[in-house]
Amino acid sequence: METIIGLSLLVFALSLFSIFSLKAPMGKEAMGALAGTAIATFLVEAVHNYISGDLFGIGFLQEVGVSAGSLSGTIAAILVPIKMGVNPIFAVVSGAALLEIGIIPGFVAGYLVGLIAPKLEEKLPSGVSTIIGALVLAPFSRLVAVVTVPVVDATLLNIGDMIVIASEQSPIIMGFFLGGIIKVICSSPLSSMALTAMLGLQGLAMGIASIASFSGAFANGILFKRLKFGDNSNVVAVMLEPLTQAHIITTHPIPIYLTNFLGGGFGGLIAVYFGIVSNAPGTASPIPGMLAPFAFNAPVSVISALVLAVGGGLLGGYIGSTVYLLATRRVSLKPKIN
Structure with missing residues (x-):
């Protein structure tokens, strides 16, 4: 039952994010900024606080990691309006007011500032617009974030908690399906980094998402190579960041x-086998997914998981491309009826 609920809530969350991304004003830009926030905060925190700091004992880099992780809400409230085209001063003002605020309330505050700041700037006299705008937007941003916190705790983070529980109670099933779904999102217009950051995934669930993102990169690589989707530069690009090849992905969505799904699912199973955990939400992407687990697991376990994940991704890519090639060949050989 926990597995069914966890997967159902994940699909529900995906539906909400899809609607927001596609229908909300500048929704894609806002979600892209949220993914950037996850890299700037959670990834830096995971690598420098736990690896450079705890593992190698470099105090300065640990301070860098702690600082980055504590500013997720502030950075979200700055990057989102900037991505939406807002005056950078207003964006910084909205973030500066969010001391000790998490990434999701910061995202909501930044998004609303991104919507109203341009209109506010139009209404104010040009000589004083910056000063008055700053004085108005700072408390507005803080108010929105504070009001959003309990709502987020009761909804998105609760969904994330259910997914975490389901992953722990039914690790094999969730490993395959969660890993597969996360990798599909990684290649879709949605952002897997933004999704896992919003849900606050941690523990085994985030470990599955991380290894699945890495494994799926090799599935993409072999698929692009076998089906001749572009040249070698396209193969490398889709492995590093799938969204750079959106023009190809949207043209061939079914095989991709x-x-x-297969490459990510195999990677998720591998993460479950080695018990890979990660407490760096928002790092579900090939390179962050490769690095972040080192902060929370024995290096030997992570390296073993990554090596096998390469094999799992290649296997998924080979199966997926073979199925597509056989299906298209069968269709092309089917006799036409006049």
């Missing part, structure tokens, strides 16, 4: 999403 099928292959990503």
Whole structure:
């Protein structure tokens, strides 16, 4: 039952994010900024606080990591309005007011500032617009974030908690399906980093998402190579960041999403086998997914998981591409009826 609920809530959350991304004003830009926030805060925190700091004992870099992780809400409230085209001063003002605020309330505050700041700037006299705008937007941003905190705790983070519980109670099933879904999202217009950051995934669930993102990169690589989707530069690009090849992905969604699901699912199973955990939400992308687990697991376990994840991704890519090639060949050989 926990597995069914966890997967159902994940699909529900995906539906909400899809609607927001596609229908909300500048929704794609806002979600892209949220993914950037996850890299600037959670990834830096994971690598420098736990690896450079705890593992190698470099105090200065540990301070860097702690600082980055504590400013997730502030950075979200700055990057989102900037990505939406707002005056950078207003964006910084909205973030500066969010001391000790988490990433999701910061995202909501930044998004609303991104919507109203341009209109506010139009209404104010040009000589004083910056001063008055700053004085108005700072408390507005803080108010929105503070009001959002209990709502977020009761909804998105609760969904994330259910997914975490389901992953722990039914690790094999969730490993495959969660890993597969996360990798499909990684290659879709949605952002897997933004999704896992919003849900606050941690523990085994985030470990599955991280290894699946890495594994799926190799599934994409072999698929692009076998089906001749572009040249070698396209193969490398889709492995590093799938969204750079959105023009190809949107043209061939069926083989790409099928292959990503298989490659990510195999990677998720590998993460479960080695018990890979991660407490750096928002790092579900090939490179962050490769690095972040080192902060929370024995290096030997992570390296073993990554090596096998390469094999799992290649296997998923080979199966997905073979199925597509056989299906298209069968269709092309089917006799036409006049």
